[in-house]
Amino acid sequence: MNFSKFNMIPPHLEEAMQLMKSGQLKEATNVIQKNLSGTAPASHTDKNPIKDVTPDMSTLEDSSSSKDKNTGTDDVSSKLQDFTDKMKHFKLDLPSVMDISTLRTGVNTHSEPFIPDNAQFLKGNLKSSQGSHDYRLYIPSNYAQAVEDGLRLPLIVMLHGCTQSPEDFAVGTRMNELAEKHHCLIVYPSQPASANPNRCWNWFKPTDQQQGKGEPAWLAALTTSIIEDYAVDSSRVYIAGLSAGAAMAVIMAENYPKMYAGVGVHSGLAYRSATDLPSAMMTMRQGGSAPLKPASNNKFVPMIVFHGDQDHTVSIRNGEQVFEQAKQRLQAQETGLTTHQHKQCSEQNCRSTQLEIRDSKGVSQLEYWKIHGAGHSWAGGNSAGSYTDPKGPDASKEMLRFFFNQ
Template structure:
């Protein structure tokens, strides 16, 4: 990695906003130690903007995760435990929240995919998902991206070899999910996936690739499946919205996106909804959260009356988890509670028994 990582990533963000995608790509490659930095040009005042997901900042070493010898038979008080899934590429770490009500019965599972520079502990703290899952009796799986796979710990949603069933990171995450399901007897009709930014984009890909595994998807400040196939197209999609039509999906989808998001253009949230409910006229309501932010909620119904998609536009919010806690990074405490709304939406959807 280049010693001037933060400066180069900040410069890449400025070049992206200016539409100079080729030079932005060169700056990113230089930051990651894969090329020379682009020639200097007159710049506006530097800021702490983002490129692939969240703030360009120094990536801290990943703390060691202590793994349990095996899954506990029962967990009276609930636990947040470390584990790993092993495949042909080696061991992949995760954290798992086991709700206190579990005594071996089949409970739901939510897979939570963190954003760049984050890790499972940070993401759990910021979203408050474990607290909500404790109340509702839900397992929560937090896969951990590594710096080996991506220097900023981003899920590689923008690479073509990580966008299909049984390939790359979708295959890894699906296999990890099935491993946890088997260990803990998870209800196979109630498995869900959600994520923030790069994690939200990967959640959309997983829903598209594995509609037989995930009963519903939550995309927070992310992009639709197929939004990009390489770094230049990813930068363009983040700046102005995906240019390619969204891939149609049958999986119920909930989207949260701030309309002041300067990292991932809010149009991407619209595209993610179009993938599930394109052409359907929504029911629209505008309200104010208890914490102060106004929002617009649009609900899309199928012909039988079922709500198959929801889009929450958080007015004035940037690139952050709505209603989140300052205990974690990239959160906006003033917005409506995305965590509770996702769990509510997930409870409304299950896979059919016969699959």
């Protein structure tokens, strides 16, 4: 279904709301479950406060099932209000499908992160042929000394997910803290609501999948501007993102392979896996339908991929396709590759499985981290930010380890 011409509630949510109004709470729950992921999400028993874009349907179902035990008007009204309150925490990471401002979790996505002495978190605006866009730039506290010593620092471009802001993304990923430790600059481009009502990067539009056009052109211009205006080592520029931001990071690596030395993809989608809204919605749910081969013979950009195997917003099939697409390009350009598999386990369970491909020198060129039991959230993130899972592995640390080992 194409909702691109207008902002409205998709039919399945409209149906659910009508059922709620008539007191049919269990039926409303079933409608949402069916249309969100095809089956009810696995229930989470962990007590950590994970902020995910997939609602805990098990709690909603428990609440609605009690309707059968008590059918009084007051009781139905109470359960309906309870269900409505829970719905306020329900939001979809769908591109431009609906205005979800009324369904937000209450997280202040513009709260300023802590900035240590002598560090800066600057506000900037870049005007280009693609329009005017805001961004935030983190400059570590040792930057002045590095300039004085004639050093040039790495730069990481961080692309937020839908409904997020640069500030929220900085808090959730803790990238500013890591920038202090590793002495690098971090730039957070901001997608305005004027470009997408939910602040999603438009990864599914053909005009935003090409070099020299749309959002890729602006992001490339911003990257170039930071390189020219600050003491940046142009050979150590990296790009990473979450969800829609991760999909756009893949697009940037595909179209500007000489600009970026590495790409980090968290809960993202393969290059050109969708070309419009209907195909984007389908791809998010079940992955691309056609074999996804590299679109060109451009230079391979080293890539690290993270995806939760309980992601009911962007199916893990997409993470697999990102990996497979990158592997095809790597295998076409490199010989002597070796594949290694690792597991990160505790006494209770294995949290992640990693598939790694190294070049003939033993340097990791492509990594795929399948995070067991995780939803659509940044692994190892700060719970003060949105879409974060405080449990490991720490995606931010692993990304920087991967980038700086190239």
